[in-house]
Amino acid sequence: MKARFIILVLCGLLALPAARAAMPEIQHWTTASGTRVYFVATSVLPIVDLSLVFDAGAARDGNKSGLAALTSRLLTDGTAELDAGAIARRFERYGARVATDNSRDTARLTVRSLSASENLQPTLDHLIEVLSNPTFPAAALERRRAQALVGLRQAQQNPGRVAERAFAQALFGDHPYANLSQGNISGVQAVTRDDVQAFHDRYYVAANAIIAIVGDLQRPQAESIATRLAQALKPGSAAPALPPVPDLKRAKIVRRSFDSSQTHILIGAPAISRTNSHYIPLYVANHVLGGSGLVSVLADEMRAQRGLSYSTSSTLITAAQRGWFELASSVRNDKLDESLQVLRNILQRYAASGPSRQRLEAAKRNITGSFPLRLDSNQDILAHIVMIGFYGLPLDYLQTFPKRVEAVSQPQTRQAFQAHVDPSHMVTVLVGPKAVIGDVSTD
Amino acid sequence: MTRTAIVMLLTGLLLYSTVCASADDSAPSTEQWPVSEYRLDNGMRVIVREDHRAPVVVSQVWYRVGSGYERLGRTGISHLLEHMMFKGTAKHPPGELLRIIARNGGRQNAFTGRDFTVYFQQLAADRLEIAFRLEADRMQNLILDAQELAKERQVVMEERRMRVTDQPRSHFGEHFNTIAYPASPYAWPGLGWQADLEAITLAELRGWYARWYAPGNALLVVVGDVQPEHVLRLAKAAFGKVPARATTHPHRENYLQAPGERRLVMHSKEAKVPYVLLGYQVPSVATAQERDEIYALMVLASILDGGKGARLSQELVRDRRIAASAGAGYSAVARLDSLFVLDAVPSDAEVAIDSLVKALREQVQRLQSEPVDTETLERAKNLLLADHLYELDSMFYQAMQIGMLETAGVDWRMLEVYPGKIRAVSAASVQAVARKYLIPSRLTVGTLLPQTPPDDDAQTGNGEGRS
Numbered sequence: 001m002k003a004r005f006i007i008l009v010l011c012g013l014l015a016l017p018a019a020r021a022a023m024p025e026i027q028h029w030t031t032a033s034g035t036r037v038y039f040v041a042t043s044v045l046p047i048v049d050l051s052l053v054f055d056a057g058a059a060r061d062g063n064k065s066g067l068a069a070l071t072s073r074l075l076t077d078g079t080a081e082l083d084a085g086a087i088a089r090r091f092e093r094y095g096a097r098v099a100t101d102n103s104r105d106t107a108r109l110t111v112r113s114l115s116a117s118e119n120l121q122p123t124l125d126h127l128i129e130v131l132s133n134p135t136f137p138a139a140a141l142e143r144r145r146a147q148a149l150v151g152l153r154q155a156q157q158n159p160g161r162v163a164e165r166a167f168a169q170a171l172f173g174d175h176p177y178a179n180l181s182q183g184n185i186s187g188v189q190a191v192t193r194d195d196v197q198a199f200h201d202r203y204y205v206a207a208n209a210i211i212a213i214v215g216d217l218q219r220p221q222a223e224s225i226a227t228r229l230a231q232a233l234k235p236g237s238a239a240p241a242l243p244p245v246p247d248l249k250r251a252k253i254v255r256r257s258f259d260s261s262q263t264h265i266l267i268g269a270p271a272i273s274r275t276n277s278h279y280i281p282l283y284v285a286n287h288v289l290g291g292s293g294l295v296s297v298l299a300d301e302m303r304a305q306r307g308l309s310y311s312t313s314s315t316l317i318t319a320a321q322r323g324w325f326e327l328a329s330s331v332r333n334d335k336l337d338e339s340l341q342v343l344r345n346i347l348q349r350y351a352a353s354g355p356s357r358q359r360l361e362a363a364k365r366n367i368t369g370s371f372p373l374r375l376d377s378n379q380d381i382l383a384h385i386v387m388i389g390f391y392g393l394p395l396d397y398l399q400t401f402p403k404r405v406e407a408v409s410q411p412q413t414r415q416a417f418q419a420h421v422d423p424s425h426m427v428t429v430l431v432g433p434k435a436v437i438g439d440v441s442t443d
Numbered sequence: 444m445t446r447t448a449i450v451m452l453l454t455g456l457l458l459y460s461t462v463c464a465s466a467d468d469s470a471p472s473t474e475q476w477p478v479s480e481y482r483l484d485n486g487m488r489v490i491v492r493e494d495h496r497a498p499v500v501v502s503q504v505w506y507r508v509g510s511g512y513e514r515l516g517r518t519g520i521s522h523l524l525e526h527m528m529f530k531g532t533a534k535h536p537p538g539e540l541l542r543i544i545a546r547n548g549g550r551q552n553a554f555t556g557r558d559f560t561v562y563f564q565q566l567a568a569d570r571l572e573i574a575f576r577l578e579a580d581r582m583q584n585l586i587l588d589a590q591e592l593a594k595e596r597q598v599v600m601e602e603r604r605m606r607v608t609d610q611p612r613s614h615f616g617e618h619f620n621t622i623a624y625p626a627s628p629y630a631w632p633g634l635g636w637q638a639d640l641e642a643i644t645l646a647e648l649r650g651w652y653a654r655w656y657a658p659g660n661a662l663l664v665v666v667g668d669v670q671p672e673h674v675l676r677l678a679k680a681a682f683g684k685v686p687a688r689a690t691t692h693p694h695r696e697n698y699l700q701a702p703g704e705r706r707l708v709m710h711s712k713e714a715k716v717p718y719v720l721l722g723y724q725v726p727s728v729a730t731a732q733e734r735d736e737i738y739a740l741m742v743l744a745s746i747l748d749g750g751k752g753a754r755l756s757q758e759l760v761r762d763r764r765i766a767a768s769a770g771a772g773y774s775a776v777a778r779l780d781s782l783f784v785l786d787a788v789p790s791d792a793e794v795a796i797d798s799l800v801k802a803l804r805e806q807v808q809r810l811q812s813e814p815v816d817t818e819t820l821e822r823a824k825n826l827l828l829a830d831h832l833y834e835l836d837s838m839f840y841q842a843m844q845i846g847m848l849e850t851a852g853v854d855w856r857m858l859e860v861y862p863g864k865i866r867a868v869s870a871a872s873v874q875a876v877a878r879k880y881l882i883p884s885r886l887t888v889g890t891l892l893p894q895t896p897p898d899d900d901a902q903t904g905n906g907e908g909r910s
Contacts, residue, residue: 044496045835085761088752093822095829097750112833119829143764146790150767153715154788157611259713260609262601293552294529295538295545304538307594310602330605332597362546369548373565376497377836 024381026388026395027219031230033206034238038385039222040214042378046115048215049382052131052229053390055239056107056203058183059176059320064190066183070144071199072102075109077140079133084140087130096123103181105320106390107203115216124225131232136196148188155182160330162256163264163431170254170427171270171324175245205236210389214382245270245322248425253440256431263336263432267343268326272420274318274391280404281416283316288355288363288413289346290314290327295366297359301346302329308339320391325421333436340428340440347423354414368402476835478845478855479671481678485687486659489678490845490855491671494838500667501838502574503563504582505846507662508655510633511557511778512693519635520643520651522555523599527648528562529553530591532584537591540577547573557629558778559850560655565839568668575681578663582656583685587649596640603634611714615891622705623722623887626698627779657688662849666842697730697780701884710894718891719799721785725880727777729852738864739872740773740783740880745823746815746873747771747785747806753823759787759802765794769803776847783881796890810877814870827865 024040031037058068076098077084091098096119097112109131113123155161165180172178179187211226248269258264272282283291290298290313302312312329327347331339355363375381375398388397430437481489509521531537544551549566551574562581564574607613617632624630634640663682665674701724731737747755748771755769769787785803789796815823834840845855 042496045832047833047836083761085752085757088750088756089822090752092750092752092826093818095825097829097833114829114832143761143790146764147760147767150716150788150790157713157715159609261604262609292545293541293550295541300538303598304594307597308601310598310605330601332601332604362542366545366548369546369567369570370550370565371548372497372499372567373548373550376499376838379836 023398024214024375024385026385026398027222028389028395029223029226031206031211031227033230033233033235035206035226035230035233036210036389037222037226038210038212038389039217039219039226040381040385041217041219041222042214042381043216045378046216047378048111048113048115048120048213048217049378050111050113050215050225051212051382051386052109052209053212053386054107054204054209055105055320055390056199056208057103057105058179058181059104059242060199060203060239061176061179061183061187063187064183064195065179065187066148067187067191067195067199068102068107068179069181069183070141070148070188070191071196071204072100072107073144073148074136074140074196075100075134075200075204076130077144078135078137079130080135082130083137087126090126091123094119094123098127104177104179108386124228128228128232131229134200136193136200138193141191141193141196145188145191148183149185151182152185152188159258159260159262159264159431162258163266163429166254166256166431167266167268167326167427167429170252170429171248171268172245176242177245177319177321201234202236203239204233206230206233207236207238209233210386212382212386212389214378214385242321245324248427251425252427254427254429255437255440256429257434257437258431260432261333262330263333263430263436265329265331265336265340265343266326266429267347267426268324269422269426270322271316271325272318272416273322274393276420278412278416278419279318280401281408281412282420284360284363284367284405284408285350285355285413285417286314286316286325287367288359289350291316292363292366295362297346297350297355298327298329298343301342302331302339306338306342308332308335308342312343318391333432336430336432336436336440344423347421351417351421351423354410354417357410360408360410360413364405364408367405371402477671479675481675483658483679483683485683485685486657487661487663487678487682487685488849489663489665489675490849491669491674492664492666492841492845493669493671494666494841495668498568498668499565499838500568500571500665500669501563501565501842502571502578503561503664503842503846504578505662505664505850506560506655507558507660507690507692507850508651509556509559509850510631510635511628512655513628513631513635515631516639517643517647518631518639519599519633520639520647521560522634523596523640523643524648524651525553525555525560525562526595526599527587527592528581528585530586530588530595532580532586534580534584535577540581543573543577549574555633556847556850557633559846561846563839563842571665571667571669571674572677572681575663575677579681579685582658582661582682585652585656587645587652589645592645592648596643599634600637600640603637603640607632607634609713611711611891612718615709615711615714615718615889616720618709619707619720619722619887619889622707622889623724623782624780625702625705626696628696629777629779655690657690658682658685659687660690662846664842664846664849666838666845695730695779700724700780701882704883705887707887707889708892709889710892712894714891714893717789717796717893719787719789719796719803720889720891721800721803722782722887722889723784723881724780724885724887725773725783727779727781727851728775728848728857729778730780735864735867735872736876736879737775738861739868739876741775741827742820742823742865742868743810743873743877744771744773744783745827746810746819749823749826754806754819755785755787755803758806759799760790763802764790765799765802766790776851776853778851796892800888800890807877807881811874811881814874817870820868820870820873824865824868828862831861831865 759766
């Protein structure tokens with residue numbers, strides 16, 4: 001026991017120097033109008049990546065699911081002087097890549113530009129003009145609406161996407177997280193131009209935004225960029241906290257018939273928030289169970305040992321409110337019963353005893369040792385500082401994360417799993433042919 | 444080692460000159476991006492690109508074999524063998540290959556294309572040797588076992604069901620390729636036909652492994668925080684012991700460059716949205732008689748679809764509103780002739796599918812009949828040049844670019860000349876390649892049509908969750 005402990009400490013030491021060396025230095029300040037800014041200076045590559053992130057995701061849709069998505073897509077579709085095409089072409093002339101998208105929690109504008117001032121300055125000038133005065137032209141709304149409807153219909157031809165939708169509905173019910181980021185057909189059909197304008201006026205404001213910048217810039221340049229971007233927005237106020245995610249009242253099976261050669265399976269329940277003291281142990285526990293690719297318990301048993309599935313994994317999803325646990329698999333229709341039996345057995349066994357010591361130590365080494373890989377490009381760094389900034393994580397989050405993983409013990413993982421992942425209280429979604437999913441037992 | 448060449452990669456230099464000729468000073472120093480190239484005594488090639496931004500490394504072993512080397516009746520054998528490569532050797536029993544890299548904080552996987560099968564690891568830079576030892580072991584000592592094959596064959600069939608059978612668009616793409624490549628091994632899917640997957644024997648897999656997994660047919664690409672001479676020492680120690688074996692490559696099967704116009708009409712029960720795909724058979728970097736034509740085709744694709752401001756989005760999506768999305772693309776890096784594709788999704792059920800086909804063909808005709816204006820040409824080129832620089836942000840992608848070019852049979856130094864060649868493309872050369880290659884006899888028109896119109900009421904998620 002003692003000898004083993006020493007070996008583990010040494011392994012940790014081996015892993016950490018590399019992780020430290022890769023750690024980006026995050027500079028943070030707040031603009032006069034209340035926008036939090038996160039900046040990492042990198043050199044070598046003459047490029048700049050920038051994200052402007054609003055608390056304006058699908059969770060803010062209200063009763064028109066799709067309002068957040070349409071607003072995000074319309075953001076760069078018109079000013080008093082320029083239409084969508086002219087706006088896009090001006091960015092493209094300088095080699096800039098500009099995109100908007102949204103998730104449940106966020107609406108995001110991302111810009112990738114060359115850092116040479118001949119490219120960056122006109123790109124920023126143009127961006128600020130576009131952000132200051134979006135006009136949401138009625139014709140652009142109709143075009144975006146038609147596109148969104150096509151996208152939603154396309155999702156209906158994909159059994160995995162059908163499963164996701166059913167899963168969100170069953171997991172969250174009336175909670176705003178039931179809204180998928182792209183919305184739904186009736187919501188998208190109902191959105192008016194006034195809705196978009198009001199949504200923008202409420203949520204696309206300085207106090208409800210963060211700015212993240214990574215690239216070949218000095219601090220004064222980054223400050224000037226952030227100040228100009230924040231000034232392009234109305235001051236406004238931060239969005240109120242979302243309601244807490246309720247517990248599932250009981251286990252349920254949701255079936256969606258689909259004429260596919262595989263049945264798609266999603267199993268899960270609301271789980272844990274990132275601020276919970278069990279978060280890191282649970283993260284590690286899930287890594288062993290289904291979060292580490294082919295070496296995870298689920299992939300090993302479903303794929304390597306039995307040949308039942310190409311892809312079986314589990315994910316611990318975090319969000320502004322409590323996140324959720326999601327196990328995903330797809331299997332041949334005639335193997336559904338066997339597969340469900342295997343998955344349920346794994347979950348129950350795992351809930352009872354947690355990860356083996358050997359698997360736990362291997363997982364910890366994997367997470368800490370691979371940490372530098374998560375931060376090896378400007379885009380990776382940007383994604384992490386957006387996460388830190390948007391969710392208000394401590395600035396030393398990246399430094400402490402490997403150490404916190406290193407400190408996780410076997411009893412902690414078991415306790416965390418038992419406290420937050422209860423296999424007897426889960427939603428099971430099955431998407432496959434009616435005859436296949438119809439007679440699956442509910443226990 | 445019989446040959447050593449150290450070369451500087453010029454990618455990124457002079458990039459801004461299309462926008463502002465004075466911006467060259469701020470381009471990255473080429474000394475920060477050196478590439479070194481070696482050949483081991485057994486014929487294995489090693490290419491190392493230094494990127495010291497983070498203390499990590501990506502290692503990729505590329506074998507020059509893939510679905511484009513296969514024959515009908517045994518399609519999918521390269522990909523099935525890729526799966527079996529994780530099943531172990533005497534030294535590393537099944538699963539151990541995976542666990543060693545995972546324990547060492549690494550990621551690993553593999554992928555199979557038409558011209559290549561690739562095994563990769565991403566690790567902290569000081570652990571590169573671990574990856575090399577595993578790859579050298581399975582290059583020569585793989586155990587192909589009947590029981591493991593029985594399970595893995597099922598896994599691959601599940602992969603096929605998930606990726607193709609149950610995805611109307613992928614299913615359609617598979618059909619499309621059989622027609623767009625009427626006399627090319629690119630006609631069949633990388634995953635193989637289902638009947639072939641069932642038929643491949645253990646003996647055939649052993650034969651495929653023995654034939655292609657030789658050091659002389661392998662290329663090691665390493666990108667990351669490493670010193671090239673050190674990488675060479677590690678590579679010699681690990682791979683240098685693998686005995687040399689001759690590999691005979693097939694000739695380039697480039698038949699029927701212009702087979703005649705073809706049409707695929709596919710009705711799908713599961714498709715909810717129609718789709719149009721046009722594919723012109725065109726030369727690749729490897730088959731082009733005149734390499735400059737390749738760059739003109741790349742610029743042409745950027746003119747049509749370089750961004751949301753480009754012609755297809757502007758004219759089909761915004762002005763005419765007949766498409767929800769429309770795109771164009773050219774996969775230049777291939778061993779055999781490739782396709783220049785245009786595609787579109789109608790904006791709603793009222794749009795006749797043939798009018799969308801017609802609109803895409805009119806875009807091609809316009810490129811043939813009138814030279815592109817300077818503003819459009821420069822914008823298309825600026826985007827290609829900027830993207831080329833943005834791509835340097837990913838070490839994995841840098842390694843991919845080198846490996847793809849080399850397995851297509853083209854020197855990776857094409858990356859060096861790329862910016863200058865793109866800049867040199869003229870309106871006249873774009874018009875010339877449009878006239879020469881985007882012609883009906885090279886064209887396949889495919890349409891995917893839902894059997895029944897979409898039924899909005901059937902949308903799952905609007906209603907109550909059923910229990």
